[in-house]
Amino acid sequence: MQAARLHEYTDDMSSALAIEEIDRPTANQPDDVVVEVEGAGWCQTDNHIIEGMWTEYVPQELPMTLGHENAGIVSEVGNDVTLVSEGDPVICHPVQTCGTCRPCRLGEDMYCENSAFNGLTTDGGFAEYLLTNERAVIPLPDGVDPTDIAPHADAGITAYHAVKKAVRELNPGDHAVVIGVGGLGHIGLQCLDAMSAATITAIDLKDDALDLATDLGAHHTINPTDEDVPDAIGNLTDETGVAQVLDFVGADETTGYAPDIVAAGGDHHVVGYGGHVHEPAQALVDGEFSYRGTLVGKYTELQELVALVEQGEVELRTTRYDLADINTVAERLEHGEIEGRAVITP
Ligand SMILES: [Zn+2]
Numbered sequence: 001m002q003a004a005r006l007h008e009y010t011d012d013m014s015s016a017l018a019i020e021e022i023d024r025p026t027a028n029q030p031d032d033v034v035v036e037v038e039g040a041g042w043c044q045t046d047n048h049i050i051e052g053m054w055t056e057y058v059p060q061e062l063p064m065t066l067g068h069e070n071a072g073i074v075s076e077v078g079n080d081v082t083l084v085s086e087g088d089p090v091i092c093h094p095v096q097t098c099g100t101c102r103p104c105r106l107g108e109d110m111y112c113e114n115s116a117f118n119g120l121t122t123d124g125g126f127a128e129y130l131l132t133n134e135r136a137v138i139p140l141p142d143g144v145d146p147t148d149i150a151p152h153a154d155a156g157i158t159a160y161h162a163v164k165k166a167v168r169e170l171n172p173g174d175h176a177v178v179i180g181v182g183g184l185g186h187i188g189l190q191c192l193d194a195m196s197a198a199t200i201t202a203i204d205l206k207d208d209a210l211d212l213a214t215d216l217g218a219h220h221t222i223n224p225t226d227e228d229v230p231d232a233i234g235n236l237t238d239e240t241g242v243a244q245v246l247d248f249v250g251a252d253e254t255t256g257y258a259p260d261i262v263a264a265g266g267d268h269h270v271v272g273y274g275g276h277v278h279e280p281a282q283a284l285v286d287g288e289f290s291y292r293g294t295l296v297g298k299y300t301e302l303q304e305l306v307a308l309v310e311q312g313e314v315e316l317r318t319t320r321y322d323l324a325d326i327n328t329v330a331e332r333l334e335h336g337e338i339e340g341r342a343v344i345t346p
């Protein structure tokens with residue numbers, strides 16, 4: 001089968017992945033599930049993996065097929081699999097968990113002590129077939145297209161997971177801010193709108209993204225090229241600040257907003273990454289706000305997100321690309337030229 005594989009870490013996206021012929025995976029273990037990939041979302045994390053940014057956090061062996069936002073049709077199952085059978089459409093949680101360690105028993109899939117992560121620690125879905133397991137697949141309801149929903153496997157649950165934490169702290173009348181209305185942010189904004197009564201302000205450098213934010217439910221928008229962000233937030237909130245910030249960018253500049261825009265006791269959720277947090281300890285003490293990290297999400301949260309999609313609460317803006325165009329997608333995302341989410345159709 002054809003697969004897009006990373007052989008060497010590089011900053012040059014134009015030749016990042018090599019498309020080659022490799023053996024198709026088979027269901028050898030009793031809980032294995034092989035999925036014919038219908039859609040695999042391209043993610044900023046793929047650019048970060050290509051640059052070698054994950055090597056100090058997880059074990060990686062190259063060459064590796066990237067692609068962690070996968071959905072498709074089950075093509076083969078191991079002997080013990082009962083949840084799905086051949087022909088079923090599924091979305092694949094990117095992590096194959098063991099089910100028996102303590103974090104697994106607590107439902108904390110991301111903390112599993114014996115896990116494999118498609119496209120990060122094991123082969124992923126930029127290929128015709130993907131090997132995963134029964135604990136990772138979620139059957140799709142009728143009428144939900146696997147190609148369209150694929151990016152929810154990571155972009156979607158990551159946004160949903162952060163929003164779910166924020167929503168627990170948001171009361172009607174509170175303000176929330178979404179920074180970055182791109183691949184993740186446009187999903188997070190819709191989840192926030194569906195799950196809370198907070199007043200939502202979107203921040204982005206692109207006016208197109210802000211128009212999209214307004215379409216998707218933002219009450220106010222701020223473009224930092226035209227307006228001072230802390231001043232604008234101060235005006236919108238009677239100088240009290242916002243209770244929850246969802247930062248889908250995670251650059252030095254955006255994490256730096258927190259001391260000036262987060263209300264006392266609030267949270268700045270760091271979802272995007274690449275920058276650093278450099279704020280004085282005294283700012284956190286004085287404002288008693290927190291920075292909170294977000295790592296993907298739980299299997300059950302992906303089920304909840306699929307329910308929101310089925311109810312029409314969350315729409316995904318996607319563009320489809322052939323496997324052959326994968327390095328073009330890598331380059332375009334690197335230059336901020338992808339709107340919504342790019343989906344590879346191997
Ligand atoms: Zn991703």
Ligand SMILES: [Zn+2]
Nearest residue numbers: 098101104112
């Ligand atoms: Zn486990």
